[in-house]
Amino acid sequence: MSPGAVPRSPQQAHPEGAISTDTARADADGRFVRRCLIAAAVVIAVLAAYQLLDVILLVFAAVLISVIFRAVAAPLARLGLSPRLSLTLAVLGMFVLVLAGVWFFGSRIAVQAQVLAELLPEAWGSLQARLLVLPMGEQILNSITDVVPDRKAIVSGAGRFIGSVGSAALEIIVVVAAGIFIAAKPRVYRNGVVQLFPSGRQAQVGETMDASGRALRMWLLGQLLAMTVVGVLTGVGLWLVGVPSALALGVIAGLADFVPLAGPFAAAVPGLLIALAQGPEQALGALAVYVLVQQLEGNMIAPLVTRHVVSIPPAVTLFALLALAVMFGPTGILLAAPLTVVAFVAIKKLYVRDTLEHSTEVPGEDTGPEPSS
Numbered sequence: 001m002s003p004g005a006v007p008r009s010p011q012q013a014h015p016e017g018a019i020s021t022d023t024a025r026a027d028a029d030g031r032f033v034r035r036c037l038i039a040a041a042v043v044i045a046v047l048a049a050y051q052l053l054d055v056i057l058l059v060f061a062a063v064l065i066s067v068i069f070r071a072v073a074a075p076l077a078r079l080g081l082s083p084r085l086s087l088t089l090a091v092l093g094m095f096v097l098v099l100a101g102v103w104f105f106g107s108r109i110a111v112q113a114q115v116l117a118e119l120l121p122e123a124w125g126s127l128q129a130r131l132l133v134l135p136m137g138e139q140i141l142n143s144i145t146d147v148v149p150d151r152k153a154i155v156s157g158a159g160r161f162i163g164s165v166g167s168a169a170l171e172i173i174v175v176v177a178a179g180i181f182i183a184a185k186p187r188v189y190r191n192g193v194v195q196l197f198p199s200g201r202q203a204q205v206g207e208t209m210d211a212s213g214r215a216l217r218m219w220l221l222g223q224l225l226a227m228t229v230v231g232v233l234t235g236v237g238l239w240l241v242g243v244p245s246a247l248a249l250g251v252i253a254g255l256a257d258f259v260p261l262a263g264p265f266a267a268a269v270p271g272l273l274i275a276l277a278q279g280p281e282q283a284l285g286a287l288a289v290y291v292l293v294q295q296l297e298g299n300m301i302a303p304l305v306t307r308h309v310v311s312i313p314p315a316v317t318l319f320a321l322l323a324l325a326v327m328f329g330p331t332g333i334l335l336a337a338p339l340t341v342v343a344f345v346a347i348k349k350l351y352v353r354d355t356l357e358h359s360t361e362v363p364g365e366d367t368g369p370e371p372s373s
Helices: 015-051 053-078 083-133 137-147 151-184 186-194 199-240 246-256 262-278 280-306 314-328 330-334 336-353
Strands: none
Touching: 015 053, 053 083, 053 151, 053 199, 053 314, 053 330, 053 336, 083 151, 151 186, 186 199, 199 246, 199 262, 199 280, 199 336, 246 262, 262 280, 314 330, 314 336, 330 336
């Protein structure tokens, strides 16, 4: 180095090193900003999903309706009809079936429902009189009245209930219409959801959705069969033992059977109250009818259904029902069983098999290919 020369720094001696350092620092800053944006987007998405829980449940209900339509249209498609024509005939056929049922049985059920509404207060009064005779009857009655709302609470809640009927009817229309749209082009919506995941996980997500759809379809068919059997047997049994409004009580039992575990118990309450008001013989007969029907379903119908679909442990179903009731209220109770089926399939496929690499049977995988649209 010559006298008086100023020594150069490493960056001045090697300007390309300075450029690479600045580039690396810029890349690191860019990655940090991207991560912050992704984290903020995740937080916003979680908050939005929390605010839209009711809408998410309606979306799942629409998927449930579309699964029913597709299940009805599948036999027609196997006859050689086009998918669109099969779906159109399935939707029209189901609407005609519902209208025919309302035409033939609607007035009769409405009359019996009115009689049922008139008999329930009398049955409650009869139960109160019978409890007061017992040694601990007054304490039992007080504990029941603490749980059951009083007349003022019922009257004040009636207005809110009537106001919610219009909103519920609108939601039903929206859910059915959306279900028809999803049933018409299921692959469009399926692929749209799959594309939200990284490319390396899209195949697994798609397979899980297909398996969940098949398991849900078979579960729905089995559940509709069980509901029909429970409703018919309950109505006929109550009619044989002399309980009034047996047809309406049978319809209530069949519809309530859609809700696992809690539904049958809730459906038995009005029937037992009315039977108790008629006399001890009718009460014992009604109790025998409800117990025998549930035993028949639990030991014959349910095993036949779960043999080909999915067998969920009762404790899991019970805790899922409680969790969804706390999170979503009555709508969560109504959709607890199908949501549990979908979650059960997803956990077994994505976590137990693909993540933990345990050998397990995933419901809905071996029931044939999903029809394309």
